[in-house]
Amino acid sequence: MTDEQIIRYIKGELDESERTEVVSWIKSEDCNFRHFSKLQLAETFREMEHEALSDEEAKERLAAAGWPDTANQKWKKKSGWLSIITRIAAILLIPLTVVGVWTISRKNGQIKYLTESTNAERIIPIQDAASSTYIVHPGVQGDVILPDGSRVRLNSASTLKCPDRFDEQARVVELSGEGFFEVEGNPDWPMYVKTSKGLTVKVTGTRFNVSSYENDPALKLTLVEGSVMVIHEATDRQYKVLPNEEMVFYDGRPTLPHKQEVDVLPAIIWKDGILLFENTQMPEVIKKLERWYCVDIIPQDPAIMEMRFTASFESESLTRVLQLLKITSKIDYRIEGKQVFLTR
Amino acid sequence: MNDLKTLTDAIRAGSEVAFEAFFRAEFSNVAFFVNRYIHDRCQAEDIAQEAFLALWKHRDNLDTERNLRNYVLTIARNRALNWLRDVIARQGGTLEAHEALIHSRILQDPEVDQRIDALETEQMLARVFNSLPEKVREMFRLNREEGMTYTEIAAKHGVSTKVVEYNIVLALKAFRKALPDPDF
Numbered sequence: 001m002t003d004e005q006i007i008r009y010i011k012g013e014l015d016e017s018e019r020t021e022v023v024s025w026i027k028s029e030d031c032n033f034r035h036f037s038k039l040q041l042a043e044t045f046r047e048m049e050h051e052a053l054s055d056e057e058a059k060e061r062l063a064a065a066g067w068p069d070t071a072n073q074k075w076k077k078k079s080g081w082l083s084i085i086t087r088i089a090a091i092l093l094i095p096l097t098v099v100g101v102w103t104i105s106r107k108n109g110q111i112k113y114l115t116e117s118t119n120a121e122r123i124i125p126i127q128d129a130a131s132s133t134y135i136v137h138p139g140v141q142g143d144v145i146l147p148d149g150s151r152v153r154l155n156s157a158s159t160l161k162c163p164d165r166f167d168e169q170a171r172v173v174e175l176s177g178e179g180f181f182e183v184e185g186n187p188d189w190p191m192y193v194k195t196s197k198g199l200t201v202k203v204t205g206t207r208f209n210v211s212s213y214e215n216d217p218a219l220k221l222t223l224v225e226g227s228v229m230v231i232h233e234a235t236d237r238q239y240k241v242l243p244n245e246e247m248v249f250y251d252g253r254p255t256l257p258h259k260q261e262v263d264v265l266p267a268i269i270w271k272d273g274i275l276l277f278e279n280t281q282m283p284e285v286i287k288k289l290e291r292w293y294c295v296d297i298i299p300q301d302p303a304i305m306e307m308r309f310t311a312s313f314e315s316e317s318l319t320r321v322l323q324l325l326k327i328t329s330k331i332d333y334r335i336e337g338k339q340v341f342l343t344r
Numbered sequence: 345m346n347d348l349k350t351l352t353d354a355i356r357a358g359s360e361v362a363f364e365a366f367f368r369a370e371f372s373n374v375a376f377f378v379n380r381y382i383h384d385r386c387q388a389e390d391i392a393q394e395a396f397l398a399l400w401k402h403r404d405n406l407d408t409e410r411n412l413r414n415y416v417l418t419i420a421r422n423r424a425l426n427w428l429r430d431v432i433a434r435q436g437g438t439l440e441a442h443e444a445l446i447h448s449r450i451l452q453d454p455e456v457d458q459r460i461d462a463l464e465t466e467q468m469l470a471r472v473f474n475s476l477p478e479k480v481r482e483m484f485r486l487n488r489e490e491g492m493t494y495t496e497i498a499a500k501h502g503v504s505t506k507v508v509e510y511n512i513v514l515a516l517k518a519f520r521k522a523l524p525d526p527d528f
Contacts, residue, residue: 044380
């Protein structure tokens with residue numbers, strides 16, 4: 001399904017059989033729905049600056065709606081009950097929208113962590129309780145509120161596993177992918193974020209971003225505020241990270257991290273829906289685009305992987321991103337269903 | 345946000361002038377927004393009208409910290425959702441019901457709130473200002489350029505103080521901070 005056809009659908013330009021086709025495409029996969037939803041919202045809000053009505057038109061419409069007769073009662077004081085009810089209704093509106101996120105991908109299941117060792121001094125505590133797994137598909141982001149009130153924004157194609165209740169000793173969660181954490185402060189109740197790379201992040205109250213995709217060659221931790229410790233599980237070695245620092249642990253040599261001072265914004269800007277590339281190498285660009293737009297990108301010329309790309313996108317369609325890539329880097333593209341082929 | 349706050353204040357205090365100007369300025373956007381999800385122009389316009397009237401009806405409870413546009417779009421969205429649920433329930437299995445299901449899912453996405461929050465208010469306020477009655481804008485100019493007090497303006501235009509108080513002054517107040525440019 002091309003973006004052009006989807007946009008025509010959004011604008012109501014299609015006939016019934018074409019509409020049926022678009023609708024069954026949207027329903028066939030969650031990923032397609034996400035893509036449609038993204039485009040739908042972008043298209044709708046892009047056009048939200050319409051001209052004002054003419055004076056007459058406005059008067060007619062207001063009259064049709066019973067105005068200003070409705071207004072004549074305006075000086076009557078509302079009964080206390082009614083005003084309480086409207087207030088309650090306003091409060092109820094908010095949780096309803098939050099529930100939407102939770103229901104996306106909540107799964108329940110008992111899990112237990114490995115207990116093969118019986119170290120008395122376990123550096124990373126074991127959490128033994130019913131847990132939930134939050135899965136965020138490619139092409140979408142999700143918010144999770146942890147049982148202690150801490151917040152996590154999950155980037156596309158990420159998973160977070162956390163217990164339904166944290167135990168008294170520690171707060172342990174498991175992350176695969178990328179998440180921006182805002183952890184409620186409590187020095188006596190540390191939080192441990194475990195990753196599949198054999199590294200665990202230990203924090204007591206802080207804001208940080210951790211990216212640990214399985215198909216990325218490194219774990220990257222960026223600290224905004226507070227302080228965190230990264231623990232290498234096999235050796236119990238600990239590495240301290242300070243605000244405005246970024247620490248990168250490459251697969252294969254996890255005990256030799258690379259640390260540098262950075263501007264944290266580029267690392268966390270994804271959480272505001274912005275896709276940013278700053279002289280980024282193509283392998284990383286491709287992976288980010290794949291997660292962001294839920295597609296497979298296949299470069300058909302090895303020279304492409306040597307190139308770099310600088311741009312920032314906010315709610316642009318994939319086609320527009322690819323067009324820009326074509327203009328700036330002379331990389332041509334061909335979309336076939338959910339596959340994108342890059343050629344030179 | 346100060347400018348918006350004063351516009352909200354004016355409506356909350358019962359200024360019909362301010363409400364009508366806001367209605368003129370924003371109606372098309374709300375109707376357009378609803379129509380994008382229900383694909384029924386007439387129905388969308390009805391829902392938009394209802395949303396504005398609901399805003400007026402409940403103006404006593406308006407939160408001054410909240411953007412008026414958010415308020416009206418949120419009401420419209422909830423009404424659109426009710427309408428979509430109705431379609432799903434009554435026309436189950438049809439193409440329309442499938443579309444309604446897809447659109448109700450999108451409308452419930454928190455991204456809608458984020459996008460509503462992110463809408464620029466500057467252009468909207470300019471539209472509201474231009475939608476004010478000629479007389480009010482003229483009074484605004486007198487106040488801004490010639491430094492006339494509201495009482496003097498009321499006297500000059502031969503309107504009662506009450507009219508000035510409940511309608512015009514409130515509308516003016518809404519834009520005193522918003523549009524410092526005296527050319528208006």
